[in-house]
Amino acid sequence: MCKLHKSLYGLKQFPRAWNQKLDAFFKSIEFMKNEADPSVYVAQVGDVKFFIVVYVDDLILVCNDQNKLLQIKEELSQKFEMKDLGELHFFLGMEVERNYDEQLLHINQIKYLKEILKHFRMEECKPIGVPFDPKVKKEREWK
Amino acid sequence: MAHIANSLDEGAMFWHERLGHLNMASLKELDPMVDGMNLKEVSLHHVCEGCIEGKHQRTPFPKDGATRASQLLEIVHNHVCGPMRTTLHGGARYFLTFIDNFSRKTHVYFLKAKREVFEKFKQYKGLVENKIRHKIKVLRSNNGREYVSKKFDAFLAECGIQRQTSAPYSPQQNGVAEHANRTIMECAKSMILAQGLDIEFWGEAVNTTMYIKNRCPTKVLNSKTPQEAWSGRKHDVFHLRVFGCKTFAHVPDEKRTKLESKSMPCVFLGYYEGTKAYRLMCVETKKIIKSRNVVFIEGSKEIGGVLHPKKIENGVVHEIVTEEVEGEEPLAFNQDTPLNEATIKGVQNESMPSFSSKEKFVVSNDNPSHEPSQHVPRERLQMHQREWPWDWRIATKEMEHATIAFLEEPQNIEEALTYENSREWECTMQEEYNSLVANNTWTLVPFLIGRKHVSCKWVFKIKQDANGDVEHYKARLLVRGFTQTFKVDYNETFAPVAKFTSIHCILELTALENMEIHQMDMKTTFFNGELEEEIYM
Numbered sequence: 001m002c003k004l005h006k007s008l009y010g011l012k013q014f015p016r017a018w019n020q021k022l023d024a025f026f027k028s029i030e031f032m033k034n035e036a037d038p039s040v041y042v043a044q045v046g047d048v049k050f051f052i053v054v055y056v057d058d059l060i061l062v063c064n065d066q067n068k069l070l071q072i073k074e075e076l077s078q079k080f081e082m083k084d085l086g087e088l089h090f091f092l093g094m095e096v097e098r099n100y101d102e103q104l105l106h107i108n109q110i111k112y113l114k115e116i117l118k119h120f121r122m123e124e125c126k127p128i129g130v131p132f133d134p135k136v137k138k139e140r141e142w143k
Numbered sequence: 144m145a146h147i148a149n150s151l152d153e154g155a156m157f158w159h160e161r162l163g164h165l166n167m168a169s170l171k172e173l174d175p176m177v178d179g180m181n182l183k184e185v186s187l188h189h190v191c192e193g194c195i196e197g198k199h200q201r202t203p204f205p206k207d208g209a210t211r212a213s214q215l216l217e218i219v220h221n222h223v224c225g226p227m228r229t230t231l232h233g234g235a236r237y238f239l240t241f242i243d244n245f246s247r248k249t250h251v252y253f254l255k256a257k258r259e260v261f262e263k264f265k266q267y268k269g270l271v272e273n274k275i276r277h278k279i280k281v282l283r284s285n286n287g288r289e290y291v292s293k294k295f296d297a298f299l300a301e302c303g304i305q306r307q308t309s310a311p312y313s314p315q316q317n318g319v320a321e322h323a324n325r326t327i328m329e330c331a332k333s334m335i336l337a338q339g340l341d342i343e344f345w346g347e348a349v350n351t352t353m354y355i356k357n358r359c360p361t362k363v364l365n366s367k368t369p370q371e372a373w374s375g376r377k378h379d380v381f382h383l384r385v386f387g388c389k390t391f392a393h394v395p396d397e398k399r400t401k402l403e404s405k406s407m408p409c410v411f412l413g414y415y416e417g418t419k420a421y422r423l424m425c426v427e428t429k430k431i432i433k434s435r436n437v438v439f440i441e442g443s444k445e446i447g448g449v450l451h452p453k454k455i456e457n458g459v460v461h462e463i464v465t466e467e468v469e470g471e472e473p474l475a476f477n478q479d480t481p482l483n484e485a486t487i488k489g490v491q492n493e494s495m496p497s498f499s500s501k502e503k504f505v506v507s508n509d510n511p512s513h514e515p516s517q518h519v520p521r522e523r524l525q526m527h528q529r530e531w532p533w534d535w536r537i538a539t540k541e542m543e544h545a546t547i548a549f550l551e552e553p554q555n556i557e558e559a560l561t562y563e564n565s566r567e568w569e570c571t572m573q574e575e576y577n578s579l580v581a582n583n584t585w586t587l588v589p590f591l592i593g594r595k596h597v598s599c600k601w602v603f604k605i606k607q608d609a610n611g612d613v614e615h616y617k618a619r620l621l622v623r624g625f626t627q628t629f630k631v632d633y634n635e636t637f638a639p640v641a642k643f644t645s646i647h648c649i650l651e652l653t654a655l656e657n658m659e660i661h662q663m664d665m666k667t668t669f670f671n672g673e674l675e676e677e678i679y680m
Contacts, residue, residue, distance in 0.1 A: 001596060002585035002680045006673060010599070010622035015638035017674060037645040049658070051649050053641045057665035062649055064658040076663060085662040096650070096660075105654035 015056060022054060025079055029072070060088060155185045164194050204315045211244065211363070215373065216277040218244035218307075221264070221284050222320035223257055224328065231346040238349055241267050242323050244283075246372035247361045249323060251353040253346060257289040265298070275373070283307040285317050288557065327352045338387030344412070347422075351386050351413035358383070384411055384421070389443035392423050393436035411439065556601045564616070568603060571618040579620065585680065596679035597626045622680060633676055 007017040023033070026041045031052065034040040039054040048068050053060040059076070063069040076082045088096050093112040098105050117123045158170055158180060165173070171185045212218040225237030235253035239260055242249050250271070252263040264282075272278055282299065284290045286308045299306055309316035331348035335341075340348075357370045358380055370378050384390075391406040399405070409423035409432060420435045553559035559568040579585075604617040627633055653660045 001588050001590045003588045004585050004674055004678045004680055006582065006584045008584065008622040009619060010624045012624045012627050012633040012636045016636055019638035037642050038639040039641040040645050053646055053649055055641050059663045061661045062653050062658050064656055066659055069659050069661060073663065080665060082663045082665055085664060088660045088662045091662060100657060103654055103657060105650055107650065
């Protein structure tokens with residue numbers, strides 16, 4: 001029999017234990033928990049704005065100052081064994097594309113859609129505008 | 144220095160040992176050839192333990208010791224062959240043979256995984272017992288895990304079927320099935336290679352081989368073919384043709400216009416049991432066709448190169464039946480039946496030799512397994528097959544990878560250790576285990592009677608890169624949280640996750656203010672959470 005000290009994947013309290021740990025850390029580096037959404041953390045020092053969005057073990061970090069961003073990332077990867085995935089491209093099945101010139105940011109779920117099609121073995125199916133092709137019935141009647 | 148022996152026999156024993164455990168007959172022979180041995184008496188039947196340990200041989204198998212059944216279905220042999228390197232397009236990598244000992248009539252089933260054996264046996268039993276007015280009495284197989292499951296045992300007991308398994312590591316005792324597999328494989332290989340067909344046709348070849356072998360003589364039957372012994376009727380072989388040869392199939396009037404060709408080139412792939420029609424594959428469309436209006440060009444071999452199932456561009460393939468003939472679906476490609484997720488109970492510690500015996504933990508896997516509905520009506524299944532463009536021919540690249548990945552991820556620890564790449568799995572498991580121990584995740588405590596504990600299991604994943612190649616193997620020990628009890632093992636589970644609106648909001652801000660947006664994820668999340676409750680595993 002093993003007595004558990006740390007939470008393991010699959011435990012009911014696993015996400016909570018992790019979240020509490022993370023929460024404590026963010027508070028220690030002076031981030032404020034957003035009141036409307038408790039998994040968004042905000043910090044503002046002068047002109048530097050910093051947002052962190054937590055989605056269980058995925059983090060999005062947004063900042064208008066590159067140095068500050070790097071510093072926080074460094075801290076995170078030291079404290080927890082975190083992997084830096086660089087610029088955001090994929091998040092929760094969404095693909096993120098940026099166009100800096102026009103200040104645009106596109107999100108799409110193409111990959112997710114393709115996976116659904118694959119799952120239902122419909123990748124090779126022909127796209128159709130109407131759920132039931134009205135022509136099919138007509139042809140029969142004509143004959 | 145000579146050793147003085149007290150008794151005669153002992154003297155011989157010493158010489159036996161001095162001469163490197165020379166056998167007694169040679170010892171006796173040597174005595175007159177040399178001086179100084181002076182053996183009095185040599186017993187040829189002396190037992191020396193060293194000799195047994197060093198020279199023990201396998202007990203020979205009796206040449207004519209095989210039992211012969213006296214009626215149909217008295218003894219049924221079966222054997223699984225595979226996994227094959229090439230996965231069929233229905234996902235099958237194994238084939239399963241059932242051979243009736245009396246008639247040597249063979250049936251072949253194709254499997255995605257070995258656990259389907261039980262399901263197929265039930266199908267086979269239903270099929271043959273209905274056809275032949277006898278019941279299966281004995282099922283003979285090897286000791287494979289796929290045969291020895293509780294469910295299978297219970298089913299056999301219920302039907303009054305005796306199970307005979309061969310002794311461990313003695314496949315010779317299931318000779319009929321083993322030999323049949325070899326014959327089938329050799330025959331199938333020859334047919335494919337001779338016609339220059341792609342190896343992906345092995346399923347078709349195996350199926351056809353079975354059909355042919357049932358109509359060829361075997362040693363044990365006198366002047367009868369298995370088919371005749373089985374059905375009691377003499378059959379003709381008038382309709383047999385060379386596998387893989389070029390053929391032309393007549394295009395029915397309804398399917399063509401006046402000026403279109405009346406025939407289409409096909410490759411011959413086999414027969415239909417129970418239907419007087421040939422199984423063909425259209426060269427152009429790569430569709431499987433069932434037709435009886437066929438012209439064969441048996442000498443032709445150039446067809447093999449043309450046909451390459453991978454080259455299918457438009458993978459939507461249906462089985463089109465050019466003749467309205469009713470018949471059973473080919474065995475090989477009825478792969479749409481639900482997988483029988485037979486879970487193996489109570490995995491033993493012995494199966495994980497790499498973990499030190501002091502730190503034993505039982506990995507149990509007693510899922511409350513949901514029996515998939517076993518009685519899917521036949522009509523529905525067939526409709527299903529027609530509707531979905533999922534025939535064995537769909538072969539886009541992604542699909543192939545998907546199938547392979549699906550196949551090679553073991554479902555439980557036993558499978559992981561028996562799969563081809565069991566070494567990799569064992570390695571990753573060991574790594575994971577080491578890191579758990581190193582992080583002080585648990586301490587071992589003596590078993591507390593009456594204290595509830597949660598169970599755990601291993602899960603396995605193959606991580607692939609964008610090209611679908613294997614990046615690395617991943618094994619993870621999971622706690623099975625659903626075995627926890629509220630207020631005993633846990634109190635609070637709530638953990639907030641970001642709302643999508645806030646994610647969108649922040650993405651908008653990022654775009655507007657041209658901010659940097661980066662992402663991080665957790666490598667080993669689980670190390671971090673400390674537990675408030677006392678939990679045992």
